[in-house]
Amino acid sequence: MEYVGIEPGRLHFSWISSSEAGEFQNKATEVVEAVRALGPAKRLVKDIRPEEAEAG
């Protein structure tokens, strides 16, 4: 994904066992925070709203 220029950090992989609930929760929070910090996705996003609606 990074090779084609999709922002680094938008895609995360991790290996968590089904018994590691705490680890799963921490990871989920971490991913959400990291992606939120990047803001809305700019790549591969289709916006079909008419121009006047885009601003709003």
Add this chain to the structure above:
Amino acid sequence: MQEMTQQIRESAKRLLEQGQVDCVLGYRKGTVPMQERPFFAYTPEDADQLVWTRFCVNNLANFLIGRQDRIAVVAQGCVSRNIVGLIQEKQLTREQVYVLGVHSPGMVDRGKVQEHFPNRVIHSVEEDGEELVVSGADFSERIKVRDVKRNNCYTCTHRNAVIHDELIGEQGKETGGGNMDKVAAPWEKLSPEERWERLEETFKDCIRCYACRDVCPLCYCNQCFVDENQPQWCGKTVEETDVLTFHLLRAFHCAGRCTDCGACESACPVGIKMRMLTSKLEKDIRELYDYSPGLDLESTPPLSVYRPEDPEPFASG
């Protein structure tokens, strides 16, 4: 090349006469310059139409998918590797196919030849050793084959067939001389922003004819994801997001399976260089799994198998 053509015809006739196969798949002389046509010979008479030239750019493995008959096929390195791939993926049985192995001298990119003669009408192109004689209504010029080969043929790693039941001609030099790892290198040096721009630029002329997919021996799904409509994964427009979604997903689906045969680039009517995507994926597969597709009937493609020792450089933390 003339001798090879003769040998292919003789072998094809023998196989058909003796009933060893039902059909021989090869190439027939095309009706336009530098474009041979995939051809199925069912009778010894048909076999007289078979040819072997530097314009055989289609990957014949593509035409084997779904065949139920016993079929002989003219296969150079990349085609034979795709046949191996199809057998690995259970689309074909080894017993069903009779491989007429040929050495590929590297095929010609007709776009590059046309670029040598901007806006001039080429009426014929004849091979003469390591040169091509290009003629039009009012000109006839020679150019060197080595200047107009397809990009993938310069970085070829297997010009000889990797499996064969019969060899046509002699085996020859194995590689094209170029370094495959360097194909993806120009993009690797760029920043994410710049890469995205290159991606947009590369695919901007796509008309979504799907020739790249339909000419590819890896793309044999009964229903391609772009043709699914419940749910519809990908829009039908030629807007950037839809076009790139198609090309990116197709590339991912080919990872660990692509033999860099170049059929996609040869087929593209608008000259898109999609090897910029596939070459990176195959480089990653070589580096991560030490695997090159289509070389060994006994091996399993790395993305089809789980091994505890598989590397996981992508997993964070």
Add this chain to the structure above:
Amino acid sequence: MQDKILDKSELDAFLERLGKEHDVHAPVQNGGSVEWAAVDSSRDLVWDFTNTGVSPKRYIFPQTECMMRFRNRSDDPEGMVMKEEPGLTRKRALLNIRPCDVKAFRVLDSVYCQDEKTNDVYWRDKREKTLYLGLACKSPCPTCFCTSVRCGPHHEEGLDVLLVDLGEQLLLRPVSDKGQELVSHLSDAPQEAVQQAAKQKEDAEAAIQSRVDLENIMARSVLELYEAPMWDREHESCLNCGVCTYVCPTCHCFDIQDETQGEHGRRVRNWDTCMSWLFTYHTSGHNPRGSKKDRYRQRFMHKFKYMPQKFDVIGCVGCGRCTSRCPVNIDVTEVVRGMNEQE
């Protein structure tokens, strides 16, 4: 109407005049090939080229076209609001368009504008707001066969003005009233120039080597052609990709889709291709053109039998694009000869 003459050095003035009311588009050099683009200077124009890789069909029938927009908000007392798309806001001129590509628009008029009820507003809007300044063909390709399908390198049908390249000068032949108005300020072409243009026409027609005969196709019944044994083998190497249909100036099939995003939506029309199995796939699961052979046959039957029978037009202008771009060298002239000659 009187032929006119224009020195190429005066082209910029002509372009400026044309550009007052029109966006001018023309074939321009694009790397190794020649493709359509907007032009504002005579420097961009090319004179020695065969034809563009992709046909100018998209100027009238874009590959992706928004037909209307809608908004659906549950709290909106108006309910679902649908809004027409504005048509082309400025007139357009297609300069140096090849006569075959203009003839293709005429062919498609018979499909899109059949009568009052079958009268596609999207097609018609752009058709009417476009000026067609054709450039006579000097160097036909080996794949061209226009003279066999009621067309030709100097064919005037559908044009406003026909341009003939005489080297330093251009001969401009007004064909329509709009064309007449556009060139009326220019000086009359001298007799030699008119003769030179006539000679060019003769030479260009003679240069077209490829000929096909359609007589038997017209005489034979649909079923006879449909069931001809030739289709059994012909389709084998076809990939069923869409190249031939998408580069073709007369292929005109489309797929309409509604796309939504929250409360907003739009209806888009996209090119589609009869080569695709999905094109005819019914909701029931049945597919009337389920095999590759069915789809392969369809394209040729449509152009060379169904359209002549239904509209008295040949659905092909002989530009040869499908042959030259086909990844597996399926040659339209070879197929049509087969249809015409088969027992």
